[in-house]
Amino acid sequence: MSAKQAYVHAQWIIGRVIGTKMRKTAKVRVTRLVLDPYLLKYYNKRKTYFAHDALEQCTVGDVVLLKALPERRSKHVKHELAEIVYKVGNVIDPLTGKKVAGSKFLEPLTESAEPTEESLTEKIKELNISASSSARS
Numbered sequence: 001m002s003a004k005q006a007y008v009h010a011q012w013i014i015g016r017v018i019g020t021k022m023r024k025t026a027k028v029r030v031t032r033l034v035l036d037p038y039l040l041k042y043y044n045k046r047k048t049y050f051a052h053d054a055l056e057q058c059t060v061g062d063v064v065l066l067k068a069l070p071e072r073r074s075k076h077v078k079h080e081l082a083e084i085v086y087k088v089g090n091v092i093d094p095l096t097g098k099k100v101a102g103s104k105f106l107e108p109l110t111e112s113a114e115p116t117e118e119s120l121t122e123k124i125k126e127l128n129i130s131a132s133s134s135a136r137s
Contacts, residue, residue, distance in 0.1 A: 010068070011067065011068045012065065012066070012067060012068070012082070013028075013030050013049065013065070013066040013068075013079065014030070014063065014064070014065055014066070014085060015028040015029055015030035015031070015049065015063070015064060015066065016028065016029055016031075016061065016062070016063055016064075017058050017059065017060055017061060017062045017063075017064055018048070018060060019060065020053070020056070020058060020059060020060060022050075023056075024052060024053055024054055024056060025050055025051065025052060025053060025077060026050070026051045026053045026058050026064070026081060027048060027049075027050055027051075028048070028049045028050075028051050028064060028066060028079075029046055029047070029048050029049075030046065030047050030048075030049060031044050031045070031046045032044070032045055032046075032047075033045075049066060049078070049079055050076045050077045050078070050079070051064070051066045051077065051079040051080055051081050052069070052073050052077050052079070052080040052081065053080075053081045054080075054081075057081075057084065058081060058084055059087075059088060059089075060088075061088035061089075062084050062085075062086065062087055062088050063084075063085045063086035063088075064081055064082075064083065064084050064085060065081075065082045065083040065084075065085050066079040066080065066081060066082060067079060067080055067081075067082040089101070093105070096109060
């Protein structure tokens with residue numbers, strides 16, 4: 001018999017990890033938009049893939065990039081984990097630079113949430129910005 005050849009439609013896939021209970025395997029759900037030709041409306045179509053995660057580094061909720069294997073590793077595993085695109089839990093608020101979980105800050109805010117006018121004028125003076133120079137540009 002010849003070697004098991006796995007035909008995979010897409011070579012690279014991005015999806016969300018929904019399970020990591022199997023050893024060195026991650027269960028990944030891929031969602032894509034499909035147009036209904038009759039209704040002319042898009043709807044979500046999802047498919048579940050099993051991916052080989054040799055280092056067991058991904059957790060549930062991570063967004064990962066999968067790469068198709070040249071031949072399947074087992075009956076269901078046809079992809080391997082290429083990269084963790086977005087690690088769950090490492091969200092940083094762009095304004096404050098502090099870690100956030102949902103709408104709550106994980107680290108305490110040392111400065112007040114609302115900047116005072118004094119601090120704004122001091123920052124403008126530090127940056128040497130004036131209203132007349134910005135109007136000319």
